Amino acid sequence: MSSRGPVSIGRFLEPVGKTGFARLADRSRRLMRLGRAIEALLPLEFSGRVRVGNLSSKQLILFVESPEWSARLRFHLGDLKRRLAREHGLEVAQVGVRVLPPERPQPRRGRPRLGDEAARALEGTATSIGDEKLAAALRRLARHARPKTP
Incomplete structure (x- = not known):
């Protein structure tokens, strides 16, 4: 180079x-x-x-x-x-x-969305485990599925 x-x-x-x-x-x-x-x-x-x-x-x-x-x-x-x-x-x-073979659909761009059911599962897991740091991380992750309210 x-x-x-x-x-x-x-x-x-x-x-x-x-x-x-x-x-x-x-x-x-x-x-x-x-x-x-x-x-x-x-x-x-x-x-x-x-x-x-x-x-x-x-x-x-x-x-x-x-x-x-x-x-x-x-x-x-x-x-x-x-x-x-x-x-x-x-x-x-x-x-x-x-x-020609059919074109493959383009992959979705942007952040993947977390569904409500997955968010509820994460929150349920967070309440049932004893590790507070892991529970806090799971709760933060679950919040990404919920729309932010003002």
């Missing part, structure tokens, strides 16, 4: 000698352009539902969000291949359609 401070990641992505990062950035840009071209060639109902996964050795892989969209897209693949060749000069021998 340099003591000069942060370094822009753009420095590593510059195509000087086509480093691994530069090749990766170039490929990413090409796939993004291809994705925009494919979206323009497909009917509007597919807008935002189809993503380019890969393009290699004349095989195009597309990702969709559900099996339903996969079935719908398959009906348009012949026309898509013809239009890619005619309008973009891209000869694709095969198009694979894959369904």
Whole structure:
């Protein structure tokens, strides 16, 4: 790590000698352009539902969000291949359609809430134990479940 401070990641992505990062950035840009071209060639109902996964050795892989969209897209693949060749000069021998796994829900942010039943259990435990320090700590914890009154 340099003591000069942060370094822009753009420095590593510059195509000087086509480093691994530069090749990766170039490929990413090409796939993004291809994705925009494919979206323009497909009917509007597919807008935002189809993503380019890969393009290699004349095989195009597309990702969709559900099996339903996969079935719908398959009906348009012949026309898509013809239009890619005619309008973009891209000869694709095969198009694979894959369904993306569902996105996991984002974890809740913020403090977890203590329920009333848990607070009552903590208070009951605090009254039944002999250790006053532990009992006081349990009572403080139980207070977090109760809304503060003015």
